[in-house]
Amino acid sequence: MVLRGTNQEQARPYNRRIVLECIRNDGPQTRGEIAERVGLTVQTVSTIVRELEEQGYLLSSRRAPKGRGLPATILNINPDGGYAIGLTVTPLGVEAALMNLAGDLLGSAGRACPHPTPKQAFELIEELVAEVRAFRPAGRILGVGFAMPGPFDVQAMSFVGPTTLDGWAGVPVRARLEEVTKLPTFIAVDTVAAALGVRLYGEGASVRQFYYLHLGAGLGGTMMQDGVPLRGAWGNAGEIGHIQAIPGGLPCPCGNTGCLERYLSLDSFSNRRQGQSEADWVKEVTPIFHSAIRTIENLFDPQTIVLGGIAHSELIAALVATTEQLQTSISSRYDRTTPRVIASLANQSVLRGAAALAVSGVLSPRQEPTSSPGRARKRDPFSNGMAA
Template sequence: MALRGTNQEFGRPYNRRIVLESIRRHGPIARSDIARHVGLTVQTVSTIVRELEEQGYILSVREEPKGRGLPPATLRINPEGGYAVGIHLTPLGIDAALINLSGDVIESSRREAPNAAPDHAFDQIGAMVRDLTGKRPGGRVIGIGMALPGPFDVDSMSFVGPTTMTGWKHVALRERLTAATGLPAFFESDMAAAAMGERLYGIGARHSDYYYLYF
C-alpha cells in the first residue's frame, strides 16, 4: 500500500506518521527518497525528520565515503526510541509483550486467568504492564493495545462458543485499559489485530491486498 502525505495544513500529524512509517519500511533511507515515496517536498520531509531525530525516534547514519564527497546521511528507526505494550486477552488467560519501535518483542509474560471478569482482568493487566515496563527503566512507553475475541456489541452475532468473553459486552475497553495502565489505549478484535500485524511485519507488507485466515 502506497504511503502518501498531504499538503493540507491540518495534516502535519499525519505526515509525521507517514514519514516515520516510510523510514521503518525502507530504512536506511535518504531524505530525498522519503520525499519521493510519500509525495512531499524534501523541505517538508527534512523538517519532520529533524523533529523525529530530536525526539529520539530515528537515527541518522552516514556511511564511510567511497570516493569524492560525502555520501548523504540515511535514516533508520531507533529501536530504543520508544516502546509499546501489547495485550492478548482470551477465555484462558492474558498474554502481554513489550515491543520496541522496530516491532521486536523485548519482554513477554503470561497469566492464567480462565474466564476472567473485567475487574479481575484489568487488575492483572495493570500489574503485568508495570512489571514489563519496569524492566526498561526510563524507556518511553508510547501506548498500549489490546486484542480480544470480537465482534464487539453486535447484537445480531452469536456470543455462544469457546471464544465467548462472558460479561464483556458493553465494557468501556479503551477507558478501562487507560485507567489500569496510565497509557494511551487502543483495542481491536484478535483476528483484525493478527491481520494488521501481518500487514506491518509479515508477508502482507509486500502486498496491497491479501487474505488472513484466523482459527
Template sequence: MALRGTNQEFGRPYNRRIVLESIRLHGPVARGDISSRVGLTVQTVSTIVRELEEQGYILSVREEPKGRGLPPTTLRINPEGGYAVGIHITPLGINAALINLSGDVIESMHREAPNATPDHAFELIGAMVRELTGLRPGGRVLGIGMALPGPFGVESMSFVGPTTMAGWKDVALRERLTASTGLPAFFETDMAAAAMGERLYGLGAQHSEYYYLYFGVGLGGVMVHEGSVLRGAWGNAGEIGHIPAVPNGELCPCGNRGCLERYLSLEALGRWGGNEADWVREISPIFHNAVAVIENLFDPETIILGGLASNDLLERLAGSTVSLPNSVSARRDRVTPRVIVASGGQHAVLRGAAALAVSGVLSPRFGQMFAAERERGRDLARSGGMAA
C-alpha cells in the same frame, strides 16, 4: 494506502507522522526518497527529520565510502525510541508483551485467568503493564493495544459462548484500559491484530493479498488487501467461524447449527479429547471445504494459518491440504502453496496489538485521534505519548 503530505491547516503534526511512517516502512531510506514518496519538499522533510532525530524516534546512518564522495545519509527507526504494550485476552487467560518500535518483543508474560471478569482482567493488566514497563525505566511508552475475540456489537454473537469473552458486553474497553494503565488505549479483534502482526513481522510481508485464518479458541479470519486488513461495514468482517458448515449440525451459542468453529477450533479439539492426528483426519473434509470457500470469495495469493494453536497442529492442518477441492486458487502458475503456516508465531497477536497503539499515536491513518488532538491543543507524537 499511499502516504502523502499536506499543506492544509494542522498539517505539521500530520506531516511528521507521514515522514515517520515512511521511514518505518521503507528504512533505511534517504531524505530525497522520502520526499518523492510523500510529496513534500526536501527542505520540509529535512526539517521534520531533524525534529524526529532530536526526539529520538529515528537514527541517521552513513555507510562507509566505497569510492569518491560521501554516500548519502540514510534514516531508520530507532528501535529504542519508544515502546508499546500489547495485550491479548482470551477465555483461557491474559498475555502481555513490551515491544519496541522495530517490533522486537522485549519481554512477554502470561497470567492464567480462565473466563476472567472485566474487573479481574483489568486489575491483572494494570499489574502486568507496570511490571513490563519497569524493564525500561524512563522509556517512552507510547500506548497500549488490546486484542480480544470478536465480533463486537452483535447481539447474538458478541461476548457469548465458550469461544469469546462471556460477560463482557457493554464494557467500555478503551476507557477501562486507559484507567488501569494510564496509557492511550486501542483495541481490536484478535484475528485482525494477528493478521497485522504477520503482515509487519512475518510471511505476510511477502504478500500483498492473503487471507489470515486465525485458529484460536474459536475460529476467525481476515483478508489482507494491499497490506491493509479489510474490516467490513461495522469492523466485524472475518467471523468465518459462524458460517453454517454442517446442515443440522451442532448447536452453536450464536443460535445457528453446524457453525464451522464447532468443528474447527481449539475449543472443538478440547471437546474431542482424543489424539490430535486423528482429530485432524476427522475434520479435514470440513477444513478443506472452508479453504475452497475462502479462495473463491477472496482469491488470495495464499491462506496463512496462525493463531493460538501450536505450530505442530498448524503444520498438521497445512499438511492435510495436499489434495484440496478445486477453486479459483487451483492455478498451474502458483508460486506459493495454497495454505502455509504463519511465521510470526503466537507473538503475532501481541505485536499486532502493540502496532495498533504505535500507529494510533504516530500514524496519519487515525484521523479520529487528530480531531481529538485539535480539541486538546497538543500533539502526542511531539510529546512522546505517556511515560509509564
C-alpha cells in the same frame, strides 16, 4: 499503501507522521528519497527530520563512500525511540508483551485464567503491564494495543458462549484500560491484531494479499489487502467461524446450528471424544477444514492463506499438512509461487500486532474529518457509548 504529504500549513503533524511511516515501511533512506516518495520538498522533509531526531524517533548515519564527496545521510527508525505494550485477553487468560519501534519483542508475561471476568482481567492487566514495563523502565511507552475475541456489538453473538468473553457485554473496555494503564489505548479483534503481526513481522511480510485464518478458542479470520486489514462496515469482517458448515449440525451459542467453529476450533479440539487422539481429530475435521479453505479462496482470491492462532504449533502444522491435496477453487492456478495454505508458527503474532496497533495509533498518518453539526456519530463498542 501510497503515502503522500500535503503542503497545507496546518498539516505539519500529518506530514511528520507521513515521513516517519515512510521510513518505517520502506527502511533506511535519504531526505531526498523521502521527499520524492511522499511528495514534499526536501526543505520540508529536512525540517521534519530534525524534529523527529530531536524527539528520538530517528537515527542518522552516513552511507559507505562511493567516490568523491561526502556520502548522503540516511535515516532509520530508532528502535529504542519508543515502546508499545501489546495485550490480549482470551477465554484462556491474559497475556502482555513489550515491543520496540523495530518490532522486537523485549519480553512477555501471562496469566492463565479460564474465562476471566472483566474484574479479573483488568486486575491481571494492571499486574502484567507493570511487569513488562520493567523490561525498559526508563523507556517512553507510546500506548497500549488490546486484542480480544470478536465479533463486536452483534446481537446474540458478541460476548456469548465459550469461544468469546462471555459476560463482557456493556463493559466500557477502552475507559477501563486507560484507567488501569494510564496510556492511550487502541483496540481490535484478535484476528485483526494477529493478521497485522503476521503481515509486519511474520510469514505475511512478503505477501501483499493473504487471508489470515486464526485458530483460537473459536475460529475467525481477516483478509489483508496490500497490508491493510479488511474490516467491514462495523469492523467484524472475517467471522468465518459462524458460517454454517453442517446443515442441522451441532447447536452454537449464537443461536444457529452447524457453525464452522463448533467443529474447527480449540474449543472443539478440547471437547473431542474421549480417547480420540490429535491425529484422529485432525483426520475427522479435514473435510470441513478443506471446505472452509475453498470458501475463503473463492470469496477473497488471496495469494495464500496463513493458518495461525493460539493453538500449539504441532496442531497447526498437522492441519496445514492436510492441504497438500485440496479440491479445486479459483486458487488452483498453474502459475502459483506459494502454497495455497501456509503455517504461522509464531504464537505471539497477536501480541506483536496488538503492540503495532498502539505504534500506528500514535505515530501513523491520519487526518481527522472536519466536524460538522449534521455529521452522524459512530457507535464505539469499546466505550459502551458513542464515538465522535
